[in-house]
Each structure stands twice: as structure tokens, then as C-alpha cells.
Amino acid sequence: MGGALGCSALFLCTQIVRRTFYSAYFKYKKYPPGPIGIPILGCFLSRWNLLNFYAFPTMMGKNYGPVSMYPNGPWYWSVMINDKKLIDKYSRMHAFMDRPLMWQQATMPGVPANFSAMNGHAMMDRRKLFQSTIIRMTDSRFFTEFVQKHIKQNILFPDIDDAIAHKNGKWNPWNASFCYTFNTVYGASFGPESILDPKDELYLEFKKITEDSMAGVLFLFMLTSLAPNYLAKKYSKDADGTQRKLRSILMQWIVKREKAQIKSDEPSYIDMMFESGLDRESIISDVLAAFQAGAHTTAASITMQLFMLAKHPGFKRKFTKN
Numbered sequence: 534m535g536g537a538l539g540c541s542a543l544f545l546c547t548q549i550v551r552r553t554f555y556s557a558y559f560k561y562k563k564y565p566p567g568p569i570g571i572p573i574l575g576c577f578l579s580r581w582n583l584l585n586f587y588a589f590p591t592m593m594g595k596n597y598g599p600v601s602m603y604p605n606g607p608w609y610w611s612v613m614i615n616d617k618k619l620i621d622k623y624s625r626m627h628a629f630m631d632r633p634l635m636w637q638q639a640t641m642p643g644v645p646a647n648f649s650a651m652n653g654h655a656m657m658d659r660r661k662l663f664q665s666t667i668i669r670m671t672d673s674r675f676f677t678e679f680v681q682k683h684i685k686q687n688i689l690f691p692d693i694d695d696a697i698a699h700k701n702g703k704w705n706p707w708n709a710s711f712c713y714t715f716n717t718v719y720g721a722s723f724g725p726e727s728i729l730d731p732k733d734e735l736y737l738e739f740k741k742i743t744e745d746s747m748a749g750v751l752f753l754f755m756l757t758s759l760a761p762n763y764l765a766k767k768y769s770k771d772a773d774g775t776q777r778k779l780r781s782i783l784m785q786w787i788v789k790r791e792k793a794q795i796k797s798d799e800p801s802y803i804d805m806m807f808e809s810g811l812d813r814e815s816i817i818s819d820v821l822a823a824f825q826a827g828a829h830t831t832a833a834s835i836t837m838q839l840f841m842l843a844k845h846p847g848f849k850r851k852f853t854k855n
């Protein structure tokens with residue numbers, strides 16, 4: 534307890550000193566929007582907006598210019614770019630291809646890191662593979678129609694019917710949304726023919742692990758700034774076996790797909806990976822990253838949109854009209 538208080542006090546002091554220094558500095562040297570003061574605490578407390586954590590990104594997006602820098606914890610700086618043209622330009626520059634080593638160090642020993650935790654050409658090649666398959670596929674007309682038809686008939690409508698029949702019409706869209714988004718990423722990775730059942734045991738286990746880890750994701754992000762080395766050590770040990778379990782589920786899906794001899798008409802992510810000569814363990818790392826990054830984020834976003842539409846019927850009318 535004493536240690537935690539000491540660390541917090543030290544952290545606050547470094548930020549106050551930093552803030553004072555930069556305020557004085559910027560008075561004389563003009564520079565693009567500079568440090569915003571105490572990170573994390575400062576962002577919320579400056580507006581007394583502590584309860585509305587999710588307003589933070591919106592606030593950042595609204596209040597910052599095309600390029601801004603802010604201290605990300607006591608040890609690092611972050612550069613935030615709010616302009617698509619600049620993103621396209623900078624993303625080709627070498628300096629913007631370097632990721633914090635921490636993510637690579639947080640990978641379980643003996644398995645390859647996923648591409649978003651790597652640097653240099655190998656990362657660029659694998660990222661291109663991801664972008665050229667998974668994104669193109671989820672945008673394709675066939676895929677949208679196929680998945681949407683399946684989602685409506687087998688996931689959404691039965692879930693709503695169940696809410697009407699057994700829950701007094703009170704529908705919580707979370708499970709259906711998650712299944713929808715998960716199936717989208719799953720289909721784009723393994724081929725649109727490989728759709729999962731909402732009651733599939735492996736799917737439910739994957740969902741539970743993802744939900745549990747996402748529940749602590751904000752704390753995790755805070756640790757990436759405040760205690761990166763501790764975080765890397767903790768995750769590389771994989772003491773609770775999370776990475777091992779997720780990898781094993783992925784492996785079972787890959788084996789199942791191989792046994793079923795599914796050969797997609799569309800070039801699915803996994804087929805393209807095998808064709809590019811990637812080994813199985815690296816493939817699992819990248820597909821796992823896409824599954825984890827792709828399902829929970831979009832499910833949370835859809836659930837929130839449905840909630841807001843239900844809460845503001847006036848907006849719903851305008852939205853439908855447009």
C-alpha cells in the first residue's frame with residue numbers, strides 16, 4: 534500500500550514538473566499542440582468527467598489538431614494523428630513502423646509474436662496480408678449477404694424471439710452482437726462457409742476468455758504506460774494459461790477446417806497465410822490477434838449503438854430516413 538502511494542506521488546510529481554517545464558518552454562518556442570499535462574488523471578479530472586470514461590477518445594478527437602503529442606505515463610510519449618492524409622504519409626515512414634518492444638516481450642516464450650507486436654519488414658508483410666484479405670473479404674458483397682442472412686436467421690431473430698417469449702421482451706443484444714461480429718471475423722479468416730454455431734463449446738469458451746480479459750483492458754492500457762516491464766513479465770509467464778488456452782482453441786478450429794477440407798472460393802486470410810509460407814504457430818498468433826481485436830470491439834460498438842438508438846427514438850427516425 535505504502536509502495537503504491539509512493540509510486541503515485543512520484544508519478545504525480547514528475548508530471549507536475551514536466552507540465553511546468555513545458556508551459557515555460559512553449560511560452561517562448563511555438564510548437565504543435567504540446568503535452569496535455571497529467572496523463573490519465575489529467576484528462577478526466579480536467580473536465581470532472583471521471584464517470585464517463587468512454588468520452589475520453591471523443592474528447593481527444595475533438596480537441597486536438599492534426600498532430601499532437603502527449604506524455605504516455607512517466608516514460609514514453611505518444612503521438613496522435615487525427616488526419617487521414619497524414620496517417621497515409623507517416624505510416625510509410627520508418628520511424629512510425631516501430632512498436633513498443635513491450636508487446637513482443639509480453640508474448641509467451643516459444644511462440645512467435647503476432648504482427649502487431651513486431652517491427653520492420655516482417656511486420657509490414659504480415660500486416661499487408663491481413664489488410665488485403667480480411668478487410669477486402671468483409672467488404673465483399675457476397676460475404677456481407679451470406680453472413681447477414683445467416684446472422685438474421687440463426688442468431689438475431691431466434692435471440693429476439695427468445696427475449697419476447699421468456700424475458701418479457703427485454704432484449705440484451707450483447708450475445709447476439711458478439712456472435713455476429715465473431716462470425717464475421719471467423720468467416721473472413723477461415724472462409725465464409727465456416728460459420729460457427731452460437732452454442733459451439735469452443736466458441737463459448739473463447740468468448741468467455743475474451744470478455745474476461747477485455748473487462749480489465751483499461752487497467753492494462755494504464756499499465757502499458759506506468760509499468761511496462763511488469764506487464765511484459767506478467768504476460769510472458771502466462772500464469773493463468775490464457776494464451777495457451779486461446780491458442781489451443783485456434784488450433785482445434787484449424788484442424789477441424791482441414792478435416793472438413795473447406796476450400797473457399799474467396800481467398801480467405803488463412804489460405805493466403807499458408808500460401809505465403811507462414812508456419813502454423815505464426816498463423817495462430819496473427820489469427821488470434823484478429824479474433825480478439827475484431828470481435829469484442831465491434832460487438833461493444835454495435836451494442837452501444839443499439840442502446841443509443843433505443844434511448845433516442847427521434848434520432849432513430851432521422852437515422853432511418855438518411
Ligand code: HEM
Nearest residue numbers: 648649650660663667718822823824826827828830831834
Ligand atoms: C469498432 C471496432 C474496432 C475498434 C474500436 C478498434 C480499435 C483498435 C485500436 C485502437 C487499435 C490500435 C491501433 C494502434 O496501434 O494505435 C487496433 C488495432 C488493431 N485492430 Fe482494431 N478495432 C476495431 C475493429 C477491428 C476488427 C474488426 C479487426 C479484425 C478484423 C481488428 C483488428 C485489429 C488489428 C489486427 C490491430 C493491430 C493492427 C496493427 O498493429 O497494425 N480491429 N484496433
